[in-house]
Amino acid sequence: MSSRFSQAMLDQIKAFSVLPQTSVSLKQMVLFGRQPSQITLLHGTQFVHHELPVRLAHRVVELESLPYELSKMSKFRYFTPDGADSPQEVKAYNLKFSECIEKIKRRHDPTTTTVDFFTDASFDALLPAQGIIELKEHWKRTNSPLLYTNATKEPVGITPCQLPLPTAIQSFLDNFYMSRIGIRMLIGQHTSMTKAVCNNTTQEDYVGIICTKTNVGEIASDAIRDARTICQDYYGLYDCPQIKLMGCTDIDFMYVPSHLHHMLFELIKNSLRAIVERYGVDCETYPEIRLVVAEGKEDITIKISDEGGGIARSGMPLIWTYLYTTAEKPLLEEGYNQGDFRAPLAGFGYGLPLSRLYARYFGGDLRLISMEGYGTDAYLHLSRLSDSCEPLP
Template structure:
């Protein structure tokens, strides 16, 4: 089946509208602003928030839809990418056909709609990963994947934008929770303990390691469990989970057939003036220096995409030990979203240290691709 161009599927006026909105300026929001604004979820504030999203979300979504149309190397024609493009266009249409938000009833209806949009986009990451796999399959094997810089840069922008869209929708929806957890403002925990989140994330990663290998190295955490700062626990959980999972896999595979004692993975949480830094250290044998540039690319994974050609595209769930090789690049985007970063330093023949820097000032604006 030939890929249908936009003009065959949508009216000219609709496409023009997408392009018009895609040219408008995006407005970034900071963690501190989200926290202060959301700490009083009055009807008036929720109304202001919904009106802002009613204008902001179509701009962000239109930009991504336009980009999905013009990707290099024929990536735009891949069936999985077309599916993602259609999700974005459907969401754009839903947002644009929603009337002006004038009162609390409108706001409630709007909140239900953006909740649906968030669910519609749940599988965007594996679906785009499948598109990239479809691209790689048909490509000349002589092409060096690091040369595909344009695809890499597009995916960084695309996923960063997605983190922002999901944060804005999730934050607005969470402010409606009638029984919020103590110290929580929507997605943001004003007194989050990084040690506690690291512990939970490590346990989750070890459970998966157990399932896969029948055993799992220990994880030792150093840091003050009573130290807290404002952050988004789900974001931190995702990043630490990913780093610990990689370390567990490396250590497990290094010691699998050896009679040496498996070395534990060490997590250190340091509380600085500007940053909270979390270091995840393993003795899993490290990464070759030639392989280091590849660990943040989307086109490189030693593992199989759980969502491969044979599986039903609707059935992507559950976490595997090694996924589509997206864990590290996407974790780095989550870190950068609130002004942090992720660095990996490795000693081949020994092990790897991952440094996760989280900005504790809360002043950074969203990076808007």
């Protein structure tokens, strides 16, 4: 492990990293915190106090074991030390435990954005994503066939016939991001409950950051408005494609609203971009996007259909990789995390894979079916049972 860490810290990280992680379900979180009190808060603190250093240590070990010398790249080196400090900070437990872990969470947050409708989940992967961009640029400079076709020398992403390299990176990033989602969920839930108990304030229908009556139609409407706003701003449009909300939209179920907003926002944003770039910014009437909500016994399924031209069948295996995007590289300045930042419409290449991880975190899934030359259907499955435990790596 890196010599950047003291021996004492290395010993602590090693000790925590061999302990098993304890996954919990959405239902368990809600049942535990439904009637918050000082006693339940104490029990919650004891669990987080034990669990958080374990999860953080696992993550630090993963960061130090990055494949293909990723840990030597500047964006990953920037990110690693903060995680490494965290187990030691949490271990130094005191009466301000909640403030301590909230500080850790804030330290991993990018700066507040001028686009105020983005959720915490929307920027969950920003710093590591910059590391992925740096990795892609490194391969481009070395003329790697992983990013170029022999015929045209145009970037096309990772080709299916070259699985060993992308599989290692994909596996690492899936585990890293899923672990990060779990850590942030654990911290967010605990700090929210702590504030509710200490301030003697409860928010109706909420247990921590979990809403027991998350309304699908309301979240979808917010995501539609936000995605259309950024699309109009990005392309300089007076009006962008319309989105029709259909089906069983007035459904309440137990979920984390920010997670649902993030997934819908990403999918709608992709559809808007596909349509605008297919028909051009001067098009007077764009085909509408259809967002259909279906209520089942086990799942709530949301289908987002567009006529943006679809994806070639050969490109379908690439859409879940973190190294592939059909958009140009987003331009972020070196000091982007220290000032105002407006998110690009696309270009990082992690929107779909990260959204799928959010769906799977509580037992759901995300699938895409595309018709090249016509459009794409995205199916977002959300579990209504709420009894699936976190799929921790």
